[in-house]
Amino acid sequence: MTTPLHTPAVLVDDLRKSFFEEERGEVPAVDGISFEARPGEVFGLLGANGAGKTTTLRMLSTVLRPTSGSATVMGHDVVTESEKVRQSLGFYSASTALYPRLTARETLEFFARINGYPPSRVPARVDELVDRFGIREYEHGRVEKLSSGMKQKVSIARTIAHDPPVLIFDEPTVGLDVMNAIEMVKVISELKADGKAVLYSSHIMSEVEKLCDRIGILHRGRLLALGTLDELREATGEHYLEDIFVRFVTDESGAAGALPGAFGELESDAS
8 A cells, every 4th residue: 555755644733632631631732743754764753651652652552542633544533433544554653562472474374364355365474574574493483482682673573564665663672672673673673674654763863863863852741843854953042952952841931933033834734
């Protein structure tokens, strides 16, 4: 499933999510954000823990229902067309669980089928993934017996088993050793080259700098900045992403456009 390069694969418009707390009442976790993600690009959501990254991605994956606003994945509304949305995307996070008693191959077959991949093509698709991720030698081994590196490969393959046009990676390198983190970055680069739209959430600056074509900086549920790394550098006068990030999140007003020239042009890029 493909979409023209000029058409957003993911479109988010004034998306909001609040949670109720007894002491504070309604607390906004995502506070009116708008952006788009395009085929063949890695769109990064950069923010500290609690910034609203995971809540945003869970709304896009239909796990959470937005309080207000709208979002579509491949033109399908996340609220009214949730099944089609789930068939159009794959979701990976460091906490994504695998079924321990299934074999690696059974895992891939299961996730391909439940996400609507044509049944007659499932065996060939699984063979393709087994070879692509070097799973062949342990494809019939139970997941519970695999090493962490092997589990990572199975989990990534599971995420793309149904060949979705949109991939979400939520803090994917948390808890990984150096070599496995490098492998993850390589896989994401390959998915971009395949024409996938990749949403990448992280608080690790070096990964975002290396991978992401455009970057949205989230802080306290609001999108404070959006643009390419060069555009963000021009807006702030800073070179390193870490310094750019600090400039936005420590700005006294905390509002988009608070830095001179920061947003008039960059925001239009997301509309």
